[in-house]
Amino acid sequence: MNSGGRRRRSLWIALPVAVVAALLVVVLATRDSALDRRASSPILGGLAPPVVGMTVAGETFDLDDWRGRWVVVNFFQSTCVPCIMEHPELVEFDKRHSAAGDARIVSVVFDDTVENVREFFSAHGGDWPVVATGAREAAVAYGVTGVPESYLVAPSGVVVWKQLGGVTADGIDDVIARLSAAP
Amino acid sequence: MSWRAASWIAAVVVAAGAFLYGALDEGPPKTNADRVRVLAEDFACPVCAGQSVAESDVPVAREIRRQIAVWVDEGRSDAFIRDQLVAAYDVDIDYNPSGSGITGLVWILPLLAGGGIAAVVVVMLRSDRRSAQDTPQPPMAVRRRRWRNAAVWTVAVVVVAGAAGLLVARSSGSRGTDGSITGEIRVTTRELIFEAQRRLGEGDMEGAITAYDEALELQPSSAEALTYRGWLTSRRGDLDTAVEYLDDAIAVDPAYPDARLFRAIVALDQGDGSGAASELAVFDSLDPPPYAEELLTQARVRERVTETRHAAVLQVVDGLAAIEERPAFGETALGVDDALVAAEALAARGDLLDAVQFLDWVLESRPNDPDVLASRGWLLVRSGDPELLAVGVEYLDTALAAEGSHAGGLVYRAFARSQQGDVDGARTDLSAFDALQQQPPDLVRLIEAQGLRDAISG
Numbered sequence: 001m002n003s004g005g006r007r008r009r010s011l012w013i014a015l016p017v018a019v020v021a022a023l024l025v026v027v028l029a030t031r032d033s034a035l036d037r038r039a040s041s042p043i044l045g046g047l048a049p050p051v052v053g054m055t056v057a058g059e060t061f062d063l064d065d066w067r068g069r070w071v072v073v074n075f076f077q078s079t080c081v082p083c084i085m086e087h088p089e090l091v092e093f094d095k096r097h098s099a100a101g102d103a104r105i106v107s108v109v110f111d112d113t114v115e116n117v118r119e120f121f122s123a124h125g126g127d128w129p130v131v132a133t134g135a136r137e138a139a140v141a142y143g144v145t146g147v148p149e150s151y152l153v154a155p156s157g158v159v160v161w162k163q164l165g166g167v168t169a170d171g172i173d174d175v176i177a178r179l180s181a182a183p
Numbered sequence: 184m185s186w187r188a189a190s191w192i193a194a195v196v197v198a199a200g201a202f203l204y205g206a207l208d209e210g211p212p213k214t215n216a217d218r219v220r221v222l223a224e225d226f227a228c229p230v231c232a233g234q235s236v237a238e239s240d241v242p243v244a245r246e247i248r249r250q251i252a253v254w255v256d257e258g259r260s261d262a263f264i265r266d267q268l269v270a271a272y273d274v275d276i277d278y279n280p281s282g283s284g285i286t287g288l289v290w291i292l293p294l295l296a297g298g299g300i301a302a303v304v305v306v307m308l309r310s311d312r313r314s315a316q317d318t319p320q321p322p323m324a325v326r327r328r329r330w331r332n333a334a335v336w337t338v339a340v341v342v343v344a345g346a347a348g349l350l351v352a353r354s355s356g357s358r359g360t361d362g363s364i365t366g367e368i369r370v371t372t373r374e375l376i377f378e379a380q381r382r383l384g385e386g387d388m389e390g391a392i393t394a395y396d397e398a399l400e401l402q403p404s405s406a407e408a409l410t411y412r413g414w415l416t417s418r419r420g421d422l423d424t425a426v427e428y429l430d431d432a433i434a435v436d437p438a439y440p441d442a443r444l445f446r447a448i449v450a451l452d453q454g455d456g457s458g459a460a461s462e463l464a465v466f467d468s469l470d471p472p473p474y475a476e477e478l479l480t481q482a483r484v485r486e487r488v489t490e491t492r493h494a495a496v497l498q499v500v501d502g503l504a505a506i507e508e509r510p511a512f513g514e515t516a517l518g519v520d521d522a523l524v525a526a527e528a529l530a531a532r533g534d535l536l537d538a539v540q541f542l543d544w545v546l547e548s549r550p551n552d553p554d555v556l557a558s559r560g561w562l563l564v565r566s567g568d569p570e571l572l573a574v575g576v577e578y579l580d581t582a583l584a585a586e587g588s589h590a591g592g593l594v595y596r597a598f599a600r601s602q603q604g605d606v607d608g609a610r611t612d613l614s615a616f617d618a619l620q621q622q623p624p625d626l627v628r629l630i631e632a633q634g635l636r637d638a639i640s641g
Contacts, residue, residue, distance in 0.1 A: 040219070041274045042269070043271060092316065114465060119520075133437055136246050136249060136434065140250040143272040144243065144246075148231060
C-alpha cells in the first residue's frame with residue numbers, strides 16, 4: 001500500500017476516535033464538580049418531601065400541617081459533635097421566632113436512639129418536635145448524607161435552602177430575610 | 184476453513200456460551216432479600232469513594248439499605264426505588280446512568296465508537312477486495328452449492344443456539360422447583376415465622392434459625408424475623424451479630440417490644456448496663472404484651488440491669504471516695520442519672536448515710552435539681568424513721584416547688600403522706616400523678632408493688 005493510502009486509513013481510524021473523545025469531553029465538562037453536587041440538592045426548588053411520624057414525645061407530626069410558616073428541617077444525631085455545637089443556635093432561632101410563630105424547627109433523628117435524643121434535649125434545651133418514627137424515610141427522601149444537615153422550607157412548602165454542617169440563627173434569619181425580600 | 188467447519192465451530196461456540204451464561208448467571212432475584220442486595224449494589228454510597236450502598240457501612244448507606252428493604256417489602260418496583268433515590272440524591276447515586284439528556288451520551292458513545300470502527304473495517308476490506316479483483320471467479324454451480332450449504336448451516340446454528348437459549352431460560356428463571364406457573368412466592372413470611380416458632384418450641388434452634396433466614400429472604404424488613412433471628416444468634420453466643428439483627432429490627436420498628444427486650448438482654452450479656460437500662464425504659468413505655476413481661480421476669484432483666492448499673496456506678500463512687508479532695512460534682516463526668524443510680528446502689532448496699540451524703544454532694548452543684556431533691560427525700564422517707572420521714576417530706580416539697588408535675592416527687596410524697604396518716608394529701612398527690620400525660624412505668628410498678636392505692640382508698 002502506498003503512503004497516501006496509509007494516510008487515508010489512519011485518518012479513517014483517527015476520525016471516530018476523535019469524535020468519541022470530543023463527546024466525552026463535552027459530557028465531563030458539563031457536569032458539576034463532586035463538591036458542588038454535594039452542596040446542592042435535587043430537592044431544592046421542589047415541594048418539600050414529607051416528614052411524617054411520631055415525635056420522641058409520642059405525638060404525631062406532619063410537616064404539611066406547618067404550611068404557611070418557614071420551617072427548618074434539621075437532621076441530627078445526639079452524639080455528633082457538630083450537632084451539639086449547632087444546637088444552641090437552633091435554640092436561639094426558636095426563641096426568636098416562638099412568639100411570632102412565623103418560623104419553626106423540626107428535628108429529625110438520624111441513626112440514633114430515642115433515649116439518647118431525649119437525654120440530649122433534656123441536657124441542651126429545645127422543645128420543638130423531634131421526629132423519631134418515620135425519620136429514616138424522611139432522611140432518605142431529603143437525600144441526607146451526614147449530620148447535621150438542614151433544609152429551609154418556605155411558607156409555600158418549597159425547599160429553598162440547604163446547609164451541610166451546622167447552622168447559625170443569624171444565618172437562617174439572613175436567608176429568610178433575603179428570600180422574603182425577593183420579588 | 185470450509186463453511187461447514189466454520190458453522191459447526193460457530194454452533195459450538197454459541198451453545199457453549201449460552202450454557203456457560205446459564206451456569207454462571209444468577210438469574211433474576213428470587214426473593215426480596217435478593218432484590219434488596221441487587222438494588223443496593225446498583226447505587227453508589229453518597230459519601231464513600233467507590234463503594235456501593237451494599238458494600239458501605241456508613242450510617243447513610245445503612246439507612247438507604249433499610250429503606251430499600253422497606254420499599255421492596257412494600258412491593259415497590261425497581262423503577263420506583265430508582266426514581267426515589269435519584270430524586271433525593273441526584274443521578275450520581277445511580278450506577279446505571281440515565282438514558283436521556285446529556286448523560287445518555289454515556290450509552291451512545293460506545294455504540295458510536297463501535298460503529299466508527301466497523302466503518303473503518305468495511306472501508307479497509309473493500310480496499311482489499313478491490314486489490315483481489317484479478318482472482319478468477321469459481322463456476323456458478325459451485326457458488327450456488329456454497330450458498331446453499333451456508334444457508335443450511337446457518338439455520339442449524341440458529342436452531343442449536345435457540346434450543347440452548349430455551350434451556351438457559353428454563354434453568355435460570357425466577358421459579359424454583361416447586362414454584363407455581365406464575366412464579367409467585369407461595370410460602371409467606373408469616374408461615375415461615377410460624378414454622379420457626381414451631382421448631383423453636385420443639386427445641387430445634389438450628390431449624391428455627393433456618394426458617395427465620397428464609398423469612399428474611401422473603402421479607403428483609405420483617406421486624407419480627409429480624410428480632411428472633413437476632414435473639415437466637417445471641418443464644419448461640421454470637422453477640423455482635425445478634426446486635427446487628429436487633430438494631431436492624433429496632434430501626435424497622437422502634438415500637439416492637441420484643442426487639443427492645445432482647446436488645447436489653449444482649450446489652451446485659453455484653454456488660455452494658457446503661458444500654459440495657461435505656462432499652463428497658465423504651466420497652467416499658469411501649470405497653471408490652473404479657474408474654475414479654477413474663478419473659479422479662481423469667482430472665483430477671485430488671486434485677487440484672489439494676490445490679491449491673493449499681494456495680495458500674497459504685498466503682499466510680501468508690502473511686503471518688505478514695506480521692507482526698509473530691510472534685511465538685513459538676514467537674515466530674517457523672518450525669519444526674521448516674522448520681523441517682525449511685526445513691527440507690529449505696530442505699531441498697533446498706534450505706535444509707537453514704538447515699539444521703541452523696542446526694543448532698545450532688546446538690547452542692549445542682550441545688551435546685553428536682554430529680555436529686557426528690558431522690559434525697561425518698562431515701563429518707565424509706566428509712567422508716569419518723570424524724571427522717573419529716574425531713575424527707577421537706578425535700579419532696581422543695582422538689583415539687585421546683586417542678587410541680589415532677590412524677591417522682593408526687594409519688595414519693597404520696598407514700599410519705601400515707602405513712603404520716605395524711606390520706607387526703609396522699610390522694611391529692613396520687614391524683615396529680617395519674618393526671619400526668621406520661622407516668623414513668625417504674626413508678627407505676629412501685630405503686631402497685633407497695634399497694635399504695637389500697638392503703639389510701641378506705
